[in-house]
Amino acid sequence: MKLRGRAVLLPADVDTDQIIAGRYLRTRDPSTWAAHAFEDLDPTLAARLAGSVLVAGANFGCGSSREQAARALRDAGVVAVIAPTFARIFFRNAVNLGLPVGEAALDCVDGETVELDLEAGTARAESRTPVACRPLSPRMQEILEAGGLVELLRRQV
Amino acid sequence: MPTLSERILAAPAGTCVDRRVDRAFVHDGTGVLTLGTFRTIGRPLATPERLSVLFDHLAPANTSVTADLQADLRRFATEHGLFFTDVGEGICHQLMGEGHVLPGEVVIGADSHTCTLGAFGAFATGVGATDMAAIWATGETWLRVPETVRIDLQGRFEGATEAKDLALTYVGRLGMDGATYRALEFVGEGTMALSIAGRMTCANLAIEAGAKAGLFYADEVTRRYLAAFGHEVACQQPDEGEYAQELAIDLGDVEPVVALPGRVDAVRPVATLEETPVDQVFVGTCTNGRFEDLERLAAHLRGRRVRVRTVVVPASRRTLLEAVRAGVVERLLESGCTIGPPGCGPCLGTHLGVIGEGEVCLSTANRNFKNRMGVGGEIYLGSVATAAATALAGVIRSPEVPS
Numbered sequence A: 001m002k003l004r005g006r007a008v009l010l011p012a013d014v015d016t017d018q019i020i021a022g023r024y025l026r027t028r029d030p031s032t033w034a035a036h037a038f039e040d041l042d043p044t045l046a047a048r049l050a051g052s053v054l055v056a057g058a059n060f061g062c063g064s065s066r067e068q069a070a071r072a073l074r075d076a077g078v079v080a081v082i083a084p085t086f087a088r089i090f091f092r093n094a095v096n097l098g099l100p101v102g103e104a105a106l107d108c109v110d111g112e113t114v115e116l117d118l119e120a121g122t123a124r125a126e127s128r129t130p131v132a133c134r135p136l137s138p139r140m141q142e143i144l145e146a147g148g149l150v151e152l153l154r155r156q157v
Numbered sequence B: 001m002p003t004l005s006e007r008i009l010a011a012p013a014g015t016c017v018d019r020r021v022d023r024a025f026v027h028d029g030t031g032v033l034t035l036g037t038f039r040t041i042g043r044p045l046a047t048p049e050r051l052s053v054l055f056d057h058l059a060p061a062n063t064s065v066t067a068d069l070q071a072d073l074r075r076f077a078t079e080h081g082l083f084f085t086d087v088g089e090g091i092c093h094q095l096m097g098e099g100h101v102l103p104g105e106v107v108i109g110a111d112s113h114t115c116t117l118g119a120f121g122a123f124a125t126g127v128g129a130t131d132m133a134a135i136w137a138t139g140e141t142w143l144r145v146p147e148t149v150r151i152d153l154q155g156r157f158e159g160a161t162e163a164k165d166l167a168l169t170y171v172g173r174l175g176m177d178g179a180t181y182r183a184l185e186f187v188g189e190g191t192m193a194l195s196i197a198g199r200m201t202c203a204n205l206a207i208e209a210g211a212k213a214g215l216f217y218a219d220e221v222t223r224r225y226l227a228a229f230g231h232e233v234a235c236q237q238p239d240e241g242e243y244a245q246e247l248a249i250d251l252g253d254v255e256p257v258v259a260l261p262g263r264v265d266a267v268r269p270v271a272t273l274e275e276t277p278v279d280q281v282f283v284g285t286c287t288n289g290r291f292e293d294l295e296r297l298a299a300h301l302r303g304r305r306v307r308v309r310t311v312v313v314p315a316s317r318r319t320l321l322e323a324v325r326a327g328v329v330e331r332l333l334e335s336g337c338t339i340g341p342p343g344c345g346p347c348l349g350t351h352l353g354v355i356g357e358g359e360v361c362l363s364t365a366n367r368n369f370k371n372r373m374g375v376g377g378e379i380y381l382g383s384v385a386t387a388a389a390t391a392l393a394g395v396i397r398s399p400e401v402p403s
């Protein structure tokens, strides 16, 4: 699986409250989450997410188990998320929802094209040499390739 | 020789296992999403007798949208005979800890603070809604057996120091992602000085260091506690496992601390922050809302009036009843505290004690992220004793030992 998109740079320790604030969680319409992504961090970010690859600092997605965080990013059109480390619940949630994640320390500038190659286990910013990604477990690869855990379970019926 | 996580999951660290889930629970927040996803999977419930639904986050409901979402989940839970607790019963982690989690079990909650239940020698960890929906449909989940950070506790607390200070201290030492993908295991003679309430406080903050679980071995204290709920359990003997990291803490060296707004690992001695003005004090949550905490709050207040609004939210109905029967509630009311219904209260910033722009809250909770208790508000995290001293002074103060 190869993912390409425009880099959107984010700091370290972005928590799930910053990805989607608690005040938006209760709604009859889950499609509203994408529009509020990162609102408390930078209200202009949501408009730049379609077609982007998020390149974040360490410990991305720490905090609550709210799956709305991964879902808001997926629904906003984020292609993949790259960070040196992720908080584990966010990492699982992203994979379960079919949002590709790569653990790598990627050096790049905001807006440049980056590529995450899950088979090769690399992440690369346009004009530079690729860096290694920590390999996903076979289980996680299987879930991602199916398009998420729900899809995988439905196929198994 | 295995660590406690390896023993419970029956595999060495680093391996992925498929494991039957002994107990799985959701709350009104994550339950709504779980139910939606479960419906799209389109299978029946695999093990309804092992599933719980506990309303605590927005309980009683704050808006009609919340009420509608809760009504659907309530109907589903009661129709399918799940273990269900409605508004006013209390916080999921506390309720599960009132006799529904046993040593050696695998417990999965759709909430990040599920690690609290490691206080009983169980492997307890949090997941998101899709993982939980899959558990509803299959009765199982997959887990990577974590490496373990061993935290060796020696000695006894001195002065007004309590389990919360220990918890903040270890998070400060490990850092917010210092134990990511790992389990914490609390061992050493110092664990004997910790009650079940104190152990739950300690295990509760494991996730704030990124950990997957925080475990105490079941001992005499655990046995006695669970016997009161009609369970006969055996003690777990610690082995010498292989640890990824070791941390030694002498409880006698732990001092009263607070975490600065924004980061749980920005831990400082309370003494260095004295006189910082606060607008609200909050005592409660799955970290510090138990009977012991309320009782300690009353002991520290000693009938004096609080100088800032002080919101107290018991963790469960049982906790509140105990506090009523012991006269603790009367003392808190006389001191000027406001008592909320058992549940999460203002912890997640949606009702019953939200703070305003520029306001400061000293809270006994576990999380102080930006805007969590209200947009533009700041949260300092501290112990019950520090909360009491701060409530009396209207500014952050070091706790005194109650006479």
Ligand code: SF4
Residues within 6 Å of the ligand: B056, B057, B091, B092, B093, B111, B113, B285, B286, B287, B343, B344, B347, B348, B365, B366
């Ligand atoms: S009390 Fe706070 S931290 Fe605990 S479960 Fe409720 S919202 Fe989460």
